Amino acid sequence: MRFPWLFGRPAGADRGRAAQPSGGRQEGLALWLGAGAALPIERGASYRTAEGIEGEVRGYRAGERIRVTRGATTVQVTVSPAAGGTKAGLRFQEEHLSSAEERERRRAHGKGVLDEVARRLG
Incomplete structure (x- = not known):
């Protein structure tokens, strides 16, 4: 089972272009x-979100794994x-978090994402 919608690119998509995904x-x-x-x-x-968070793609395997920086993490x-x-x-894993408070905040975010994915998959 793969989740190409979570990574923003369908498997086999052209490399080197930013995903301009629609829908899911x-x-x-x-x-x-x-x-x-x-x-x-x-x-x-590199990428940038509407909130101004910037990052860089560190690794990608279509539908299986993606590794990106997100600010300093x-x-x-x-x-x-x-x-x-x-x-x-x-599984979500985030490295280089600056404090226990940031770890807890990002853990809660990851749990929320996983809960929403589970809800959408029904």
Whole structure:
């Protein structure tokens, strides 16, 4: 099971161009990066959200994993298939957080994203 809408690019999309997703893909990006993010998939490419948060793509594997900086932090989102192929695990990991308060705030954000993904998948 893959979540291309969460990463903002369908598998096999052209490299080097920012995603200009519509519908579900735009909503998926907005869930975890913030509104207005057009996420390129080329390593080293930059992005900016409507809130002014900037980052850079550090790694991308279509429908499986993306690693980006988000301001001073690094975020990795991974999708792992579960046994049987009908379910998957979705994991957020964020590094270089500056304080316990920031860790808790970002943990709550990640939990909210995961809850919303689960709700949309029904």
